[in-house]
Amino acid sequence: KKSLSEGALRPSDLLAQFKQTEATTRTQIWAAELLDNTVDERDVENLLQVTGCSAELQRPSCDSDCLSERYRSVTGECNNRQHPRWGAANIPYSRWLPPEYEDAWGTPRGWDPAHTYNNATLPPVRLVSQDVLFTHNDNISLDSTLSHLLVEWGQWIDHDVVLTPQSPSTAAFRTGADCTHTCSRDTPCFPIQIPLSDPRYGVQSCMPFFRSAPSCVSGVLSHRHREQLNAITSFVDASMVYGSSTSLASALRNHSSPLGSMTLNSQHSDQELAYMPFLSKRLKNTTSCFQAGERAHVHLGMIALHTLFLREHNRLVKELQLLNPHWSPDTLYQEARKIIGAVHQILTWEHYLPRVLGEGAMSRLMPPYEGYDPEVDPSIANVFAAAAFRFAHVTVQPVVNRLGPGYTANSQHPPLPLHHSLFASWRVVQEGGIDPVLRGLLLSPAKLQTPGQMMVEELTERLFQAQGGMPLDLGALNLQRGRDHGLPGYGSWRRFCSLSVPNTTSDLAEILSNLTLANKFQLLYGTPHNIDVWVGAISEPAVPGGRVGPLLSCLLARQFRALRDGDRFWWEREGMFTSTQRRNLHSISLSRIICDNSHITHVPTDPFSRTERPEDMLACSHPLISHLDLSPWKEPDAGEEAGKEDCEISGSCVVL
Ligand code: HEM
Numbered sequence: 001k002k003s004l005s006e007g008a009l010r011p012s013d014l015l016a017q018f019k020q021t022e023a024t025t026r027t028q029i030w031a032a033e034l035l036d037n038t039v040d041e042r043d044v045e046n047l048l049q050v051t052g053c054s055a056e057l058q059r060p061s062c063d064s065d066c067l068s069e070r071y072r073s074v075t076g077e078c079n080n081r082q083h084p085r086w087g088a089a090n091i092p093y094s095r096w097l098p099p100e101y102e103d104a105w106g107t108p109r110g111w112d113p114a115h116t117y118n119n120a121t122l123p124p125v126r127l128v129s130q131d132v133l134f135t136h137n138d139n140i141s142l143d144s145t146l147s148h149l150l151v152e153w154g155q156w157i158d159h160d161v162v163l164t165p166q167s168p169s170t171a172a173f174r175t176g177a178d179c180t181h182t183c184s185r186d187t188p189c190f191p192i193q194i195p196l197s198d199p200r201y202g203v204q205s206c207m208p209f210f211r212s213a214p215s216c217v218s219g220v221l222s223h224r225h226r227e228q229l230n231a232i233t234s235f236v237d238a239s240m241v242y243g244s245s246t247s248l249a250s251a252l253r254n255h256s257s258p259l260g261s262m263t264l265n266s267q268h269s270d271q272e273l274a275y276m277p278f279l280s281k282r283l284k285n286t287t288s289c290f291q292a293g294e295r296a297h298v299h300l301g302m303i304a305l306h307t308l309f310l311r312e313h314n315r316l317v318k319e320l321q322l323l324n325p326h327w328s329p330d331t332l333y334q335e336a337r338k339i340i341g342a343v344h345q346i347l348t349w350e351h352y353l354p355r356v357l358g359e360g361a362m363s364r365l366m367p368p369y370e371g372y373d374p375e376v377d378p379s380i381a382n383v384f385a386a387a388a389f390r391f392a393h394v395t396v397q398p399v400v401n402r403l404g405p406g407y408t409a410n411s412q413h414p415p416l417p418l419h420h421s422l423f424a425s426w427r428v429v430q431e432g433g434i435d436p437v438l439r440g441l442l443l444s445p446a447k448l449q450t451p452g453q454m455m456v457e458e459l460t461e462r463l464f465q466a467q468g469g470m471p472l473d474l475g476a477l478n479l480q481r482g483r484d485h486g487l488p489g490y491g492s493w494r495r496f497c498s499l500s501v502p503n504t505t506s507d508l509a510e511i512l513s514n515l516t517l518a519n520k521f522q523l524l525y526g527t528p529h530n531i532d533v534w535v536g537a538i539s540e541p542a543v544p545g546g547r548v549g550p551l552l553s554c555l556l557a558r559q560f561r562a563l564r565d566g567d568r569f570w571w572e573r574e575g576m577f578t579s580t581q582r583r584n585l586h587s588i589s590l591s592r593i594i595c596d597n598s599h600i601t602h603v604p605t606d607p608f609s610r611t612e613r614p615e616d617m618l619a620c621s622h623p624l625i626s627h628l629d630l631s632p633w634k635e636p637d638a639g640e641e642a643g644k645e646d647c648e649i650s651g652s653c654v655v656l
């Protein structure tokens with residue numbers, strides 16, 4: 001706690017930590033960066049052979065035994081047998097539209113402030129953030145029907161499907177300038193200029209920004225432009241719990257457990273319930289951080305969900321072992337992982353997406369499941385990672401509410417400004433465990449996105465401030481990231497989605513149903529075509545029953561549909577689960593998972609809906625908070641395990 005107040009880490013260090021990747025990814029991006037800075041084509045050929053790029057560029061070989069039919073690989077490789085890298089960790093994002101960089105190769109949009117697009121220059125991103133996004137913390141409207149847990153679920157799923165590594169170099173390649181200090185654009189530094197009108201002007205001349213690392217395919221001569229990389233599996237497979245690399249998955253497992261359990265924290269517990277283990281390496285000068293498959297310690301909401309699912313895994317393996325005492329630790333681990341993966345797909349598609357997209361858009365853009373389609377590429381699209389799925393940044397509350405038993409305020413864990421909840425594992429350990437955070441998420445409403453109330457100042461003015469140093473601005477980062485990735489402007493994406501393309505301010509005012517906002521955009525950008533896609537998309541009024549406009553519903557639905565139809569291990573696919581197992585899984589609820597893995601005794605029937613009063617919560621024993629009945633997982637006596645042995649040894653397959 002003490003060291004946190006000493007200003008030990010700068011906000012940009014924390015952002016780098018936020019994007020921390022594993023050794024496999026790091027080797028690959030170092031190699032890709034080396035390639036990116038190699039001028040001689042013959043050297044490129046040689047480097048491709050010898051550097052960490054070979055892992056990305058070679059085709060993996062896929063097993064065809066029955067285990068590979070039954071369980072996903074950790075890395076996502078071979079999910080699609082014809083295209084074994086589709087959806088896997090450490091592959092480039094797919095492109096739905098070709099990139100529009102400032103040059104043919106990969107210079108970000110807005111690199112040269114005088115460069116024109118459609119006869120207009122691009123405004124500094126910080127100016128857009130100040131003029132369009134900035135909202136005082138107390139000037140927000142609350143969502144009348146959705147809980148803040150729904151918002152957190154979005155970020156949780158984001159951590160399942162997207163992780164863009166930033167450049168591992170901290171100094172400019174050409175000049176050696178330190179990216180955290182320089183105001184010159186020199187790759188990988190792409191600093192965010194502070195405009196004259198900015199309250200920060202005079203205090204700070206630039207906000208540091210590191211470009212996302214290039215992927216190795218950028219070095220392949222036939223490819224011809226820069227691509228960014230996804231370090232984790234794109235599938236909704238709970239990779240943030242289990243890891244996206246075999247080494248991390250193995251490190252997170254307790255190998256001495258006969259149950260196939262996950263490793264737990266050996267130093268602390270939450271009134272007898274487990275915590276995640278600590279990272280073996282500490283961030284410089286800070287208290288310990290939790291470790292999981294992915295970004296476990298970034299803020300209290302994520303820590304709570306990570307802890308919940310870690311406990312749920314260990315609860316499931318125990319139950320499964322009681323039903324099938326003959327199962328090996330590996331089988332128990334894999335079966336629990338498979339159930340947890342299915343739970344994530346069900347909660348996301350059945351409970352989360354309909355609220356975000358609205359029932360109408362959901363049924364139009366996400367028709368009923370018709371089976372696995374090996375022609376569908378489930379890889380994450382660049383525009384989804386760098387823009388579309390960031391929509392929920394404008395629905396985040398500025399305060400993290402923490403509540404005691406009975407959903408009452410408690411001085412041991414008071415409400416926290418959001419920036420005090422980031423990188424604060426110690427608060428969970430020292431201030432009451434995960435229960436107060438979960439209760440806060442269940443009882444707090446989401447922030448409502450409105451044209452005059454976009455992103456709270458906790459995020460635009462105080463991001464990663466806790467440790468001192470000049471804070472970052474999440475709105476500016478999102479915009480700069482889109483330019484760094486060469487995302488085409490708003491108009492191109494409207495066209496891509498077969499929506500009308502605004503040419504004038506009045507066209508835009510009609511689409512946005514807001515003349516003031518359209519005028520602001522006109523002043524900033526000069527033309528609707530150039531509006532950065534993220535800010536244009538979040539400015540559209542929501543579709544009926546949803547929380548995003550038409551452009552976002554198109555982009556989000558397209559991605560989630562591909563994640564469903566292109567996943568060979570989709571939970572509803574014939575043969576994945578028996579029909580009784582499927583039926584039981586379908587009735588799972590996040591409230592039940594909270595009841596089973598915390599000390600919380602009362603929960604809402606529907607935890608993504610807003611609950612106004614603690615009295616509206618139901619006791620965990622209430623029949624509406626239904627249990628997941630695991631009896632269909634019981635195998636008919638010993639014969640089946642023999643089948644599993646067969647499966648592992650001879651490759652013959654037994655349907656569970
Ligand atoms: C407490 C709330 C949140 C904080 C503090 C936060 C913070 C951040 C930060 C610092 C980044 C990296 C920005 C960059 O350098 O480009 C980021 C990226 C992102 N965020 Fe959030 N976020 C929050 C909530 C959410 C939610 C609710 C969602 C979605 C529903 C979301 C989706 C994303 C996505 C998709 C990315 C891109 C990730 C990547 O490419 O690696 N975030 N967020």
Ligand SMILES: [Ca+2]
Nearest residue numbers: 160233235239
């Ligand atoms: Ca995943």
